[in-house]
């Protein structure tokens with residue numbers, strides 16, 4: 168053997184011995200620390216073999232019932248802590264928010280920590296975009312969404328009359344039009360927004376591309392990597408579209424043709440903005456539009472099912488609306504006077520939470536909880552389904568019981584009924600520094616949309632024309648993405664009377680005509696202003 172080879176072998180041997188010794192000492196040291204409970208882990212893969220991609224939350228719940236309110240598991244080296252008790256979530260994600268507010272990177276996105284606000288790491292992009300988004304959302308809420316929700320809800324009621332069986336499509340298009348108008352004053356963009364929203368949600372969800380679970384596959388060379396190729400296309404399309412929207416609004420502004428939107432609001436104050444430029448701004452705005460689609464779709468669909476399967480609550484709700492609104496469609500101003508409507512909505516979100524696993528936070532430093540070690544980088548799941556099935560807080564948790572919010576004696580009852588129940592502050596909207604920025608918007612949109620449904624229609628099961636029997640819906644069938652909605656189903660929308668049928672048509676026509684007029688007047692005034700400023704001196 169050459170002397171050089173001998174020397175290298177000797178160094179390697181000593182190195183190996185040292186590392187083994189250190190590992191041995193470290194493992195002895197960690198043995199002294201308590202471990203969180205959890206299912207036994209297999210080397211390397213952890214528990215990936217028995218964690219189903221579909222309805223993953225059911226397995227988490229099964230484990231929670233065995234291992235308790237806080238337990239750990241692992242997948243391909245990624246550590247998870249699943250929290251099923253609201254008090255523990257509060258202690259970790261709120262009281263220790265300083266180190267529990269990062270976001271794990273979604274593997275199958277190119278810049279997950281930078282591009283999309285809800286997915287961003289706890290970095291300066293997140294801090295500044297969160298501030299701006301919060302301001303814009305608050306402004307829209309205070310202005311009652313500039314009348315946009317009122318128009319779009321009426322359009323939806325009208326479409327349900329014309330094409331009732333397309334209700335799941337028209338429901339999402341309603342949400343899409345609200346968001347496209349708020350963001351770019353362009354309701355027609357909903358056509359692109361809705362598929363774009365589901366495209367991103369799929370890409371970032373564990374039940375999306377295989378590479379989100381089998382993470383090493385993402386690093387395969389491009390020619391043999393269909394997941395990366397698909398993402399390149401999705402990202403480029405979305406990027407180009409958001410930039411085109413941004414540039415269009417800027418051009419409209421120079422022509423005096425841009426009415427208020429979040430984009431024009433940004434462009435007006437761009438000089439003082441802390442955002443890095445057009446790309447960041449167009450992404451922040453695009454994301455604001457997109458997130459308002461897949462989030463409200465679930466509760467709206469489940470509200471329909473709640474009403475179909477609990478006709479006694481539908482009747483009570485119609486009675487409340489008739490008494491308070493005296494035949495007119497409910498508006499946001501009616502919110503304090505319609506507690507039963509708020510209770511039916513809140514109970515829908517409790518009964519069928521649409522982010523059942525919760526959204527993971529990532530721990531930024533090693534930590535100890537009740538003497539147990541939690542390593543930096545661990546993903547903490549505030550497991551919403553478990554919170555909302557807690558039988559002490561929610562007796563008879565599997566059933567749809569809106570009275571739990573309306574009658575004293577239930578643990579969740581709270582006064583005054585002019586304010587409570589409210590969905591704002593529900594565990595479903597997350598925790599600490601990362602809580603949802605769309606709580607007002609969700610509250611308001613669900614209120615006007617569900618109020619309009621109860622005002623306009625009797626909601627019933629569809630009858631099979633051959634057998635004459637009701638067509639039942641499997642209430643437990645849904646997608647398995649991070650945010651869920653029920654699988655496609657059928658139902659009937661019958662106007663509550665002939666007069667109400669006419670009201671639905673009249674309301675929509677009146678609001679559409681008003682919107683057309685406002686747009687025309689603004690366009691003419693803008694053109695005149697532009698012509699004046701363009702005149703030579």
Ligand code: HEM
Nearest residue numbers: 284285458459462526595596597598601602603604605609
């Ligand atoms: C039923 C409706 C909704 C539910 C259940 C929901 C739920 C959530 C959850 C669980 C989070 C993560 C919280 C955490 O990490 O602790 C979140 C974040 C967020 N939500 Fe919502 N959301 C809804 C509607 C909306 C709407 C309509 C918008 C805006 C149009 C919106 C905007 C956001 C934003 C921007 C974030 C990111 C916050 C951050 O990471 O700092 N959400 N939402």
